[in-house]
Amino acid sequence: MSHTSKATERARCVVHVDLDCFYVQVERKMNPELLKVPCAVVQYNKFQGGGIIALSYEAKARGVRRSMRGNDARVVCPDIRLVTVPTANEKADLTRYRNAGSSVFEVCARHSDLCERTSIDEAYLDITLQARTLLSNMDEFKRRLRLSGVMIGTESNLADSDEFEKEIFWKDSLQPENNDTQDSLLAAGSVIVAEIRAAVKDKTGYTLSAGISHNKMLSKLVSGKNKPNKQTVLSSTKVEKLLSRLPLRDLNGFGGKLGDKLIDKCSIKYVGDLKKYSLMKLAKMAIGSEIVRINSATWMSQACRGICTETVKSRIAAKSISCGKTFRGPTRLRSIDNVKEYIDKLSIELAERLQNAKQKHRQVAKLITVSYHTGSKTVKRKGQEINLTGNISKSRSCRCPATPNAVNISKAVMQVLEKELDSECIRAGVTCLYIGASKLENVRDEATGIDTLLKKVVSASTATSESDSHLYIQKPKQAAKRRTGIEQMFTRPLTPYEPNKKPNRSLQAATRVSNDGGDIQQKEETKPTIHNLFFRAKSKSTKSNSSIRIQNQLTWNQVDQTVFRELPSELQKEVMSSIRSEMPQQATRRKRFKWSQKP
DNA sequence: AATCGGCACACT
DNA sequence: AAGTGTGCC
Secondary structure (H helix, E strand, O other): OOOOHHHHHHOOOEEEEEEOOHHHHHHHHHOHHHOOOOEEEEEOOOOOOOEEEEEOHHHHHOOOOOOOEHHHHHHHOOOOEEEEOOEEOOEEOOHHHHHHHHHHHHHHHHOOOEEEEOOOOEEEEEOHHHHHHHHOOHHHHHHHHHHHOOOOOOOHHHOOOOHHHHHHHOOOOOOOOOOOHHHHHHHHHHHHHHHHHHHHHHHHOOOEEEEEEOOHHHHHHHOOOOOOOOEEEOOHHHHHHHHHOOEHHHOOOOOOHHHHHHHHHHOOOEHHHHHHOOHHHHHHHHHHHOOOOOOHHHHHHHHOOOOOOOOOOOEOOOOOEEEEEEOOHHHOEOOHHHHHHHHHHHHHHHHHHHHHHHHHHOEEEEEEEEEEEEOOEEEEEOOEEEEEOOOEEEEEEEEOOOOOOHHHHHHHHHHHHHHHOOHHHHHHOEEEEEEEEEEEEEOOOOOOOHHHHHHHHOOHHHOOOHHHHHHOOOOHHHHHHHOOOHHHHHHOOOOOOOOOOOHHHOOOOOEEEOOOOOOEEEOOOOOOOHHHHHOOOOOOOOOOHHHOOOOOOOOHHHOOHHHHHHOOHHHHHHHHHHOOOOOOOOOOOOOOOOOOOOO
8 A cells, every 4th residue: 555645646547438338328318209119320221221330228128239230139128219420412321420529528518627538438537636625625525425425334225236346346445534545535536426417407408327447548437337437436546456357358458469469478367477577578579579569568567467558638629630431342442533532521520520610619620531442453573463352441641721611522532532542543433432531730819728828928029939939919909808718718708608608619617507406506796807817826916918927937836726616627728738848747658537338 | 352441550 | 750550538
């Protein structure tokens, strides 16, 4: 038990949230007839009833499986309701689910220190500071514990689990009075997570499951242990035991070829078995046998000990946007015209989604990538023509057009594709087309960007280096006159958050809705200026813009956390990116932490 | 012809 | 820096 003050100071409360059979929930919200009956969401119902991509728990209970097609499902469960994913431009269109997911994670972001969306229906939250605060007020903790309905120190929500699981996932060590600071942090976190889940249910109608632990890897590991609509805590004291019997493939990152190789060639069964190998051995193994790449060694040696230092980022918007379609067998595309026809269609969707990204997140793409699969390819080897079967995939990129509408995207894409698709490809046929936009950058909109705010308050003469140039005043008078954007937000009273409004226009701080449902805590009604918003206990400055002055070296420590937390996530991101130094250190090694089964 | 379409990221 | 491959949902 490493309870040095340093270790406990650093202990985090990290949460993985995962929406329960999400596509089904979305369809049920639109059509309540589907509630409480077995149902599945399928795409492309032309062939054998379509492919199942989401299943209700009722359907699962009846033996329907994800690998089945709609028709198979009907055999097992004749009364199953099948809902087809909407199509647009002759392809499946997931917009409905993406937007529903956004609504959920906006709520999560509002109620947690950090929210990082990792897929259409999953996110990580960091609620360390909130949990610490709650822990420091035991009366408050106990009160909210009662209201939250979380049962700490019981095993009642694990009734179906075997003894091993009870032992591992739920132990009476999670008591408010527990002297293990690390685990009490999780106990406090559990209350907060229950409140967040209640808020999500209240605001959106959706239920989710959550895993609560000290890092991303562990919280993800347990988020699905109790589903649907339940949360699971993994105490630090149980990690070793859990990993010792956890099948290797079940840990994030080991589910693919890497896991297979380790199992086959090193006869590793459980995650804990990896501990037998020193870091050096792992590295040597990596070099010698090419089982793993050298840089995976550190990550592996930490992972098998339950260590994961990767921080939770603050991001709800996607980093790239892409859409594609496969053309199997006879439908494969066999002419340039045919390819263009579908590039046109894909471009329509991509253009729409880019438009949305700009409006919603002020993101603009810099790069367009097109990729395609072609069925076969002939290669010359030792003078012989060899026909390689199996899919060859290629991708090419180009600059994203300044006005990324469907026509311009299609034009740009076809320009690179025409060079690429030689007669051989056309003869073999194109089996998959995929276009995407990446290098999404934040538009520094003068009217709304927080950098404008900084520009206005940092006098040009105070800037000292080239790298600070984005903080300079550019058009101060013009910007001052407008007073429409964020600057205005900070000089008017803050209003409660309303999810339907544009996120960068709304700010919840004056009123904070407590997550237990009924209880509303009022925060003091002030008229925050940028100055007292960001700086604790400094001069309560005036609303007059000219008098506001911020040093251009804004650091993390100067940011008032309680205020920062209330900002829309987009603005949090901007603040973060404006901060010059002293950001919490972030791990750079492995960045992927998703793997658990989906409905 | 039959697990689609989709993200993120490591590596080179 | 662009392109390929892996892993996960």
